[in-house]
Amino acid sequence: MNTTVNLLIGLAMGLNLLALGSSRLPSIIRAMSVQGMALGLLPLLLEHELDWRVVAVALVTVAVKGFVIPQLLRRAMRAANIEREVEPFIGFVPSLLLGAAGTVAAVAGARALLLLPEHAGTLLVPGALASIFTGLILLVARAKAISQVCGYLIMENGIYLFGLLLIHSTPLLVESGILLDVTVGIFVTGIIVDRIQRAFDSLDTRKLTVLRE
Secondary structure: OHHHHHHHHHHHHHHHHHHHHOOEHHHHHHHHHHHHHHHHOHHHHHOOOOOHHHHHHHHHHHHHHHHHHHHHHHHHHHHHOOOEOOOOOOOHHHHHHHHHHHHHHHHHHHHOOOOOHHHHOOOHHHHHHHHHHHHHHHHHHOOEHHHHHHHHHHHHHHHHHHHHOOOOOOOHHHHHHHHHHHHHHHHHHHHHHHHHHHHHOOOEHHHHOOOOO
16 A cells, blocks of 8 residues: 555656746646645545545545646746746756755655654655755745746645655545635635736736735
8 A cells, every 4th residue: 555655646746847847837737726635635545444524535536636726827837928937036957956856855854853663664754855845945935926827836745755654644624614714715715816917917926925905
């Protein structure tokens, strides 16, 4: 079972690097979508005894992170009529190198932590740390609002991985509430992105920071 869990988390860590190294917004959204679906399956693998609540949360997580949120972001991207991140604050190669260094540091740092025996052989902690770090890089390195939203979602995926460490003691209802909040947040963000594009004909956050009125 740990092998499958590690494969899914390893896939998510690889998608982190793909998002950092890509300038095309559809590729970043697609990477985030596949990552969300892969991580959404983890509760089914980590729970020893499946019941309908675990299955329901897993299905909702896969549907929301894999389809609903990416579709909202694609709609915002089409409304803004942008396809690429042209002039990021930090270049794509330096971002990729930072992400790779952060991933290596996350794997090395996790070995120094005291974990429960059932978590010691998994990539849950390294995957969580690497995803949070990747999300932070995207938030500070990209200029387009949609790229920054993707960074926030990847960071949320890292927090979701941390939450799976407590899956036996934390009610899944809490995760469901967080997922609902994130979905509503992305929905509102899509509306705001559309309004900003109509008003200022740009989604470059550098221009938004110099607005006076």
